[in-house]
Amino acid sequence: MFEWEFYFVLFSIAAMIACLIWEIKSPELIIASTVVLFLLTGILTPKEAINGFSNEGVMTIGLLFIIAGAVEKSKIVESFFNRLIKGPPTTRLFLFKLLTPITSLSAFMNNTPIVITLTPIIRKWCEKHNISPSKLLIPLSYATILGGTITLMGTSTNLVVHGLLVEKGMSGFSFFQFAIIGVPITIVGLLYLIFLGYKLLPNNQVTINSTIENLREYVCEILVGKEYAFIGKSVEEAKLRNLKGLFLVSIIRDSEHITPVANTTVLKHGDRLLFSGDISTLSELQQTKGLNLLTNQGTYFLSKPQNRLVEAVVSHHSSLLYKKLKDTHFRSKFNAAVLAVHRKNHHIKTKIGEIELKAGDILLMAVGQDFYKNDHHKDFYLISPVTPNTLVDKNTKRKGWVSLFLLLCMITLVTLKVLSIITALGLAVVMLFLFKIITPSEARRYIQWNVLILIASSFGIGVAILKTGVATWVANLVIGNTASFGIFATILAIYFLTNVFTEVITNNAAAVIMFPIAYEISEKMQLNPIPLAVIVAIAASASFSTPIGYQTNLIVYGPGGYSFKDYLKVGIPLNLITMFVTVTIVYFIWIY
Incomplete structure (x- = not known):
C-alpha cells in the first residue's frame, strides 16, 4: 500500500497541471506554490525545495539571458534579416531564405528575442508584397524551436535536463550531442513547413x-x-x-x-x-x-x-x-x-x-x-x-560584434572541452562587463527572473515525484503497458507523455516532471539513462500543437490572427514527424 504522501503528491500534481492549463495564475506562482505546499507538509526538506536555485542548468540559463540580451541590444540580427529578405515575393523562396538561417541562429541563441525581432520585420514585408503574415509567422516560431534542439544551449529545456543528469552524478550532455537528432528533425521539419505546412495555414490579412x-x-x-x-x-x-x-x-x-x-x-x-x-x-x-x-x-x-x-x-x-x-x-x-x-x-x-x-x-x-x-x-x-526604429550607432554595432565573437569563443572552448558550459558562459559575461558592452543594470533587466523561478521551483516538484514513489508508479504503468511491444514502444511512450505535458503546461516543467519517471524506467529496464534523457529534452521542446506550450508560439498568435485550431492543423503532423524521427534515431544509435 502507498503512504499518504504518495496520494497527496499525486493529487497535488494533478491540481497543479489543471491550474496551469486553465491559467489560474502565472506558471511560476502555481509551481512555486506547489513546492511550498510540499515543504509545509514535510514531503520536501528546505534543502530539497530550494535545490533547483543552485542547479547548474538554471544558472547557465540565467547567463545565457545576459549574452542574448547583449546581442539583441546591438540590432545586428535585425539588420541581417532586413537585408536577407529583399527579393521577389515568392512564399516558398522567402520561407527557405528566412527559416534556414533562423534554425542556425536559434541553435546558439535564445529563440524568444529572435521571434520578437523578426515578427515586425515579417509583417512589414508581407504588407509590402500583399502576402498574409499568417503564412509565415507560425513557421517562424516552429523553425526557432527546431533549431534549438541542435545544441546544448539551443533551448533552456536541454540545459535543464543536463542539470538534472549532473545532479545524478553523471557528466551530462556534450555541446553538440543533441545534433545527432536535432539536425535531422530540423531538416525534415523545414521541408514539411516549406512544402506542405504553409499550405495548411490560413490566409489572414492582418x-x-x-x-x-x-x-x-x-x-x-x-x-x-x-x-x-x-x-x-x-x-x-x-x-x-x-x-x-x-x-x-x-x-x-x-x-x-x-x-x-x-x-x-x-x-x-x-x-x-x-x-x-x-x-x-x-x-x-x-x-x-x-x-x-x-x-x-x-x-x-x-x-x-x-x-x-x-x-x-x-x-x-x-x-x-x-x-x-x-x-x-x-x-x-x-x-x-x-x-x-x-x-x-x-x-x-x-x-x-x-x-x-x-x-x-x-x-x-x-x-x-x-x-x-x-x-x-x-x-x-x-x-x-x-x-x-531609431538608427543604431556604429559603437553599438561594434559592441554587438564583440558579443557575437565572445559567444563564438565560448562555444569553441566548450566544444573542445577546455571549459564547462557554465564556466565559459560566466567568463563571457565577465568580459561583457569589462568591455562595457552591457552594464550590471542592463544584465539584471535581460535576465527573465520569472522563467528562472519557474524552472528552479520545478526541480522541487521532480524531487517530490521521485521521493514519494509517484515516479516509480508511473514508470511501472509505462513499462507494464509497453514492455510486451519492445523497448521502442517504451521510449515512444516516454516521448508521447512528455510531449502531451509540454503542450498543456510549460516545456521546462514538463521536462522536470518527466525526467524522474524516465530515470526510473532506465533503472528498471537496465538502460543507459542518457538516451531517455534525450527523449525527454527533445519532446519537451517540440511544442507545435498549441499556442500555450511554447512562448514563441504565443508571441505570433495574435499578430498572425491565428485560432487554436490552426496550431492543431499544422502542429500535429510536425509533432508526429518529430516524434518518430527522434525515437527512431535514439533507438538505433543508443539502444539497439
Missing part, C-alpha cells in the same frame, strides 16, 4: 495598417470649447477618469501631444481629447456643455504616424497578468496608454481599465517619449512598432 485602421471603431476625438466648466481644472477634477466604457488616452494641444495623460494634467480651451473604448457610450460626453464631438474615426492617429502607436503581446510571465488595467498603474509605469486590447483575434469592447489581462493579449498603445527607456521586456513583447 497588417499593421489594418490594425491602425481599426482605430476608427474605438477612438473618438472631443474638442474642449469655451463653455466647458472645467477649463483650468485637472483631468481628475473634471471626472474624465470615471467615464462609462471610455478611457482618456491623449490630449492634443496645438503641436503638443500629451501621452499618457496624468490625473493632474490641466485642461485648456482648444484641447482635443482622444478617448478609446466603447464608442457607443459617448452619450455622457455629448451631453456635457462645452465638449464637442469632432469625429469617432481616430483621424489624428491615422494621419500622424509619428505619434508612436505600438503593438505588444502580453507575456506568460508578465506582472500584468490577471490584473485589471486600471490596477496596474500602466501609464506611469510604462509611459504609455492602452488604446485597445485584442484577445484571440477579437477586440475586447469594454472599458479599457476594466479589462483583466491574460497571456497572449495584444495591446495597442500610444507611447510617450520615454517608453523605450522603461523596462517592459518581462511584461510584454513588442511586435510592431508602427514608427521606424
